[in-house]
Amino acid sequence: MGIIELQDVQKVYQLGKVEVPAVKGVSFCIEKGDFISIAGPSGSGKTTILNMIGLIDQATSGEVLIDGRPTSKLKDAELTRMRHETLGFIFQSFNLIPVLNVWENIEFPLLLGKTRVSKAEKAGWIDHLIEEVGLTEWRKHKPNELSGGQRQRVAIARALVTKPQIVLADEPTANLDSATGEQIIELMKRINRELETTFIFSTHDAKIVDIADHIIRLRDGLITENVRRGTPVGAACPTGN
Amino acid sequence: MIQEINIALRNLNRQKKRSFLLAGAIAFGIMIVTLINGFSGSFVENVNENFSHLMAGHIFIEGVEKTTTGRNYYFISDDKILIDTIESLDLPLQFITKRSEFSGNLVYNGKTLQQNIVGADWSKENYFSERMMILDGSFDNMSEPQAIILSKEVADRLSLGIGDRMLVRMKTYTGQQNLGEFVLAAIIADPGLIGSMSAYANLDYVNQLLNLQTGEYKIMGLYLSSMKPIDTAADTLYKALEGKVQLFTRDSDDEETNFVEAMMQQGKEEEWEGLRYRLYTLNDILSEVQDLVNVLDTASLVILLVLFVIIMVGITNTFRMVMLERVREIGTIRALGVQKKGVLRLFLFEALFVGLLGFTAGLASAGIIMAVLHQINWGMDTPIFILLKNGHMTFKLLPWQVIMNLLVVTALTLLAAWSPARKAANLEPAHALRVQN
């Protein structure tokens, strides 16, 4: 069952009068619950593709379907709501809210929507996530009092707090040393298994690519390889399911 | 929403120095404006009150008798009708004063000086003596029938000391030459702003010099228990008197003509006979004070606007900077699902809090300054005496003025932050997230 499908997606950036084609017609399908890596050298279009999946950027042409729903015609407010409801984000440079402490940063997305969850339930869930990422002792600390690895753990917990179907992580390990980076990927993988959340992360680090179930390699805005559990897969999601 | 307020407040805290400066600028503006408002608020009251003390009343009645030879004599001979009418009305009356006055020449030791001399019954006007700043001598000396109280300036110019006897040359109410003698009882401080103040003597002796009979006097003053109802009380009294005695028309509504001019014209133009009364109020005499207050209020509003145009530029620039600093943060929260409107609110809340903080600080510091200024005793011998209350500066803030200032500040702050906030809200999340900082 495909949770995300890209159909001949192109992205052209306008740099003044010059058109920069960042993604030149990409199609692929992502299965729900997979742990996906989008790999490629710098400038290959990883961030651009993740942004389009994450609905923070829109394709110049083609269609991005989330859970079978086309998104190219949606308005900003609708996209924002979808982001909040179905997506979680992890950034390369963590992007925590500096004025909020660990607990509050994680809580933040929960305060945006109208949830019917009780306060205690919410707090229990946040505490659980903090425990999950191993930051119980740091729950009252501000981001600037944490190490890079710790910050990224906060970001992971924050991405998970709304129980999204998909978590997008654009080079989550790029700002970390390789040991910490590996731990972060391990953590994501563990959560992926426990919660069956679809994880898509991008990286240009060959060492951590292989941990993924599904690897999509890019070069110059085009897919060079699309392999799921050792076997190449088709560009389109299987129809009829 | 609560989270937005929370974050906005914490954001303020982030750049303490900057928020402090911004709020400080607003506070300064509010402080100045509040001080002016407070000052002008009590200005009228103090001036009116001081004048009401100097003139012994809020509403005044003068009698004018036209003789068969066509001359006008200014005095009240029988006030029964007036008193009865006043007492039959439900006026907020504290007491009635009866005074006579004349302008004469004081002569002492070869020196002559013109002086207005007011005669009052001090046994009934003892509240007045309490307000006099006696520099030398004593009010008790007024028990001497021919006693007089002079201002320091007059006493100095005539080289008079306590107990010295001086001559006074003046005219009776019919214009005859008369000569009297006064004994200096006390010297009081000069309230400079209203020029040379009157000298004070005993009503009986002043009447004797004016050739008035006992029971006669020149001006009746109605001293009300509060300043506010002067005009309504005057109207009520005028209407009540209208049927019973002849009255000069009261055209206090006519703001164009000067009060003195109007009085002169009345006396000239109207054809009448017998006895007439003129009723006027402190407000008629002090209408210029109200004009001055209006000028002050307008000035304070102009200052508020000018200050806030400057402050607004500051706010706009600061928030533009804040927006640029937080571009990636904005991208992040947008990615996390904050709507455009949410970002807008975040910025506006922050601006609002700066405004409220500045307003509160400004109001508080104005309050402190007012309290300090109020504590200072300027004395009664200062040129600004007439603006003071018992030698102290007073301030009166009208609630609507404070609310008005608050609204103006809030509106202007929000207006100033509006454009940067809009820009922040409209940032493309993808772009915002790419910004390195």
Add this chain to the structure above:
Amino acid sequence: MRKIATVLILLMVMSVALTAAEPDFQEMLRKIDDMGNFADSDFYAEYTLTSQKPGEPVAVTKAQMFRRDRNEQFVFIILEPQEDSGKGYLKVDDNVWIYDPQSRAFNHSSLKEEIQNTDTKNSDLTSSSLAEDYTVTRSAEGTLGAFPVWILELTARNNEVSYAKIIIWVHKASSLILKEEDYSVSNRLLRTVAYSSYMKVGDKFLPGVITQVDNVAIGERTIVQMANPSVAVIPNDRFTKSFLERASN
């Protein structure tokens, strides 16, 4: 004894003669008024008022007086000092006006007004009305210098004249006033006036020099000198406001 009787009779006759010789004082006042009034002609004169005050420089005011007493009209116009030139008093009907050339405005004034801060009043230089204003309440004979005089105490008939009481020294032979004392309502001496150097103007006599001594502000005095008196006809337009306005241009 006869001698004594003769003396007694003589004394009696003399006293009767004396009693008989006491004149009608009210008539005397009318005569004095008549001497100073020009009922049948106009009157013009130039006046110099020299005012002395202790500690101040002597102030000299020069002025012209135009009078038409039969209509109770006068115009008094100041020529000197320069800064007051053009200032004037005008009496029409019952009103006395003071004209200020600076502001070009007329204001109400009165006959009781002092001219230019001197001891001289308008009424001192205009027609006299002693008989109308006063009654003689006391009289005595005396001398003033070498002149035999009647000393008369006059009390005001109404409370509108400047002085409630005045005392005049009237030269017996001519009925001219030589000296005058002015008293306040409180019966205190305010001013002493000496009249001298009488001049014949038409068929009247007017004092050429009037010396007014202030008895309140000690040391203050004003000397009024009259010059070039005339009874020639004065043009009618002199006694109008527009004359004062034109004269100051």
